[in-house]
Amino acid sequence: MASSQSMERSGGLQFPSLKTVLAVITGVMMLVDLYFIFMVAPTDAVLGHVQRVFYFHVPIAIMSFLAFFVVFIASLMYLFKRSPKWDAFAHASAEVGVIFVTLALITGIIWARPIWNTWWTWEPRLTTTLILWLIYVAYLMVRSYAPTQSKGAIYAAVVGIIGFVDVPIVYYSVVWWRSIHPSPVVGPFAKSDSLDGTMALILLYSFITFVFFFAYMVMERMELRTTEEALGRIRFALRRRGE
Amino acid sequence: MLDLILLSTHLPSSNLPYLFAAFAVSWVILFGYLFYVNRRQHELRKEISRLQTILDQTPEE
Amino acid sequence: MNGLLGPMMVIVWKDLLLELRSKDIVVSIVVFGLLVVVVFNFALNNIPGRSEELAPGILWAAFAFSAILAMNRAFVRDQEQGGLEGLLISPVSRDAIFLGKALTSLIFMLLVEAVLLPVYAVMLDFSALSWYLILTIFLGTLGFAVVGTLFSAMAVQTRSREIMLPVLFFPVLLPVIIAAVEASARAVGGETFIGLGRWLPLIGVFDAIFLVICPWVFSFVVEE
Numbered sequence A: 001m002a003s004s005q006s007m008e009r010s011g012g013l014q015f016p017s018l019k020t021v022l023a024v025i026t027g028v029m030m031l032v033d034l035y036f037i038f039m040v041a042p043t044d045a046v047l048g049h050v051q052r053v054f055y056f057h058v059p060i061a062i063m064s065f066l067a068f069f070v071v072f073i074a075s076l077m078y079l080f081k082r083s084p085k086w087d088a089f090a091h092a093s094a095e096v097g098v099i100f101v102t103l104a105l106i107t108g109i110i111w112a113r114p115i116w117n118t119w120w121t122w123e124p125r126l127t128t129t130l131i132l133w134l135i136y137v138a139y140l141m142v143r144s145y146a147p148t149q150s151k152g153a154i155y156a157a158v159v160g161i162i163g164f165v166d167v168p169i170v171y172y173s174v175v176w177w178r179s180i181h182p183s184p185v186v187g188p189f190a191k192s193d194s195l196d197g198t199m200a201l202i203l204l205y206s207f208i209t210f211v212f213f214f215a216y217m218v219m220e221r222m223e224l225r226t227t228e229e230a231l232g233r234i235r236f237a238l239r240r241r242g243e
Numbered sequence B: 001m002l003d004l005i006l007l008s009t010h011l012p013s014s015n016l017p018y019l020f021a022a023f024a025v026s027w028v029i030l031f032g033y034l035f036y037v038n039r040r041q042h043e044l045r046k047e048i049s050r051l052q053t054i055l056d057q058t059p060e061e
Numbered sequence C: 001m002n003g004l005l006g007p008m009m010v011i012v013w014k015d016l017l018l019e020l021r022s023k024d025i026v027v028s029i030v031v032f033g034l035l036v037v038v039v040f041n042f043a044l045n046n047i048p049g050r051s052e053e054l055a056p057g058i059l060w061a062a063f064a065f066s067a068i069l070a071m072n073r074a075f076v077r078d079q080e081q082g083g084l085e086g087l088l089i090s091p092v093s094r095d096a097i098f099l100g101k102a103l104t105s106l107i108f109m110l111l112v113e114a115v116l117l118p119v120y121a122v123m124l125d126f127s128a129l130s131w132y133l134i135l136t137i138f139l140g141t142l143g144f145a146v147v148g149t150l151f152s153a154m155a156v157q158t159r160s161r162e163i164m165l166p167v168l169f170f171p172v173l174l175p176v177i178i179a180a181v182e183a184s185a186r187a188v189g190g191e192t193f194i195g196l197g198r199w200l201p202l203i204g205v206f207d208a209i210f211l212v213i214c215p216w217v218f219s220f221v222v223e224e
Helices: A003-010 A018-040 A049-081 A084-116 A124-145 A149-180 A197-242 B002-009 B012-057 C002-021 C023-043 C051-072 C076-081 C083-089 C094-123 C131-155 C161-188 C199-222
Strands: none
Touching (some): A018 A049, A049 A124, A049 A197, A049 B012, A084 B012, A149 C161, C023 C051, C083 C094, C094 C131, C094 C199, C131 C161
């Protein structure tokens, strides 16, 4: 089942599986990322060291939105092609996506407290992230509460599509709402958009690291799903033998 | 004036616990998930090989 | 277009008759709507003077929760009595089925809202005599109906149907609720269409987008 196992048995040239390669690359990239964040990145003049959370929070948040886009495409492909691979891809991306959104929200909250002196503010990015989280959760719920696996796949695909179309509308409605009800959040970096060169580069690198991390996690999850399906097939075969 | 008031409530050094918390939570959640996936993978594989031996032993239809 | 409208109207007529025959459904949703207003009134501490600020929000909270109740029922009878299979076997297009169901929910909800609106106007102390308010309520409820019908069709087949519909519904319809509250506040405050700003167009665009998407995905939801 695991390609690395069969490779060893064949006794020939051992190629590590793509998954292992990805894991190693990701691990190394992450270590380098941490080095950059803590050793290379300049300390923010106003906010101090806590600003370094930014190098995790922003890439994670952007990745979670990207993940939702991936779920959207995979959902469309599944509805048209009906291949289980697309369903597995959508499912895995959504589950890892939830992890990322949850993390984005948590780091966002931890970031907000020292910077803005409040745990939460209903500003467009945070609010849209929260809605994204709710839609992902609904996606996963609909999958597990559906009457059958295949119906669950279809329902989830529908949620993946509807949700993705909805997210920009949510974002703009909150932007417009906030322009009328301005946030009481004050202070420097309330917008937090001024970046110097080194910071921007490290941010970019961190983002790429998290893209790899995401890809690796999705691969792991998809492999788990393959195993789950194999178990299902064996159980089914046993039941039939028993009759 | 406002900047000064804000600076005094946001002394850089006092915020280190938040920095630690953010990174700690990130690691816990990311690795926790990977650990969970891997553990389930192992459990399921054990179950599959167990059932496979039973399947191999029961007579064919 | 003929093939769409005819079957659609038949579905609407049949469902509406069934719903309205048991008038206690309408009554119980109306009562629920009133309860929501009462609860929110105290929860938000609606003291005199604050009513103008809080009324639109309470109005739409009540409408949104009542909509959930109304739409939870949209496919329940079909599910229990197998009416949906019969409909699907017949040569009626999926679009007609969906639009028929959505129109039924829309009419039903508008009826409930029509009853509740004057009561709210009295309880929350605002003037409901504004065409722009009526338009906002219509467009907002249309959004509820279109997306809600799709989610109701999914939810009714899941294990936990009462919780599945709100979980799906509220996040997606948030922009409509935000926009409806803002537009209502302005409409009640005597604003004209221009003064309603971008809010009404936002609901309009939302409705237009989902009027296209929802019927299309509906065919996947009900396929066997």
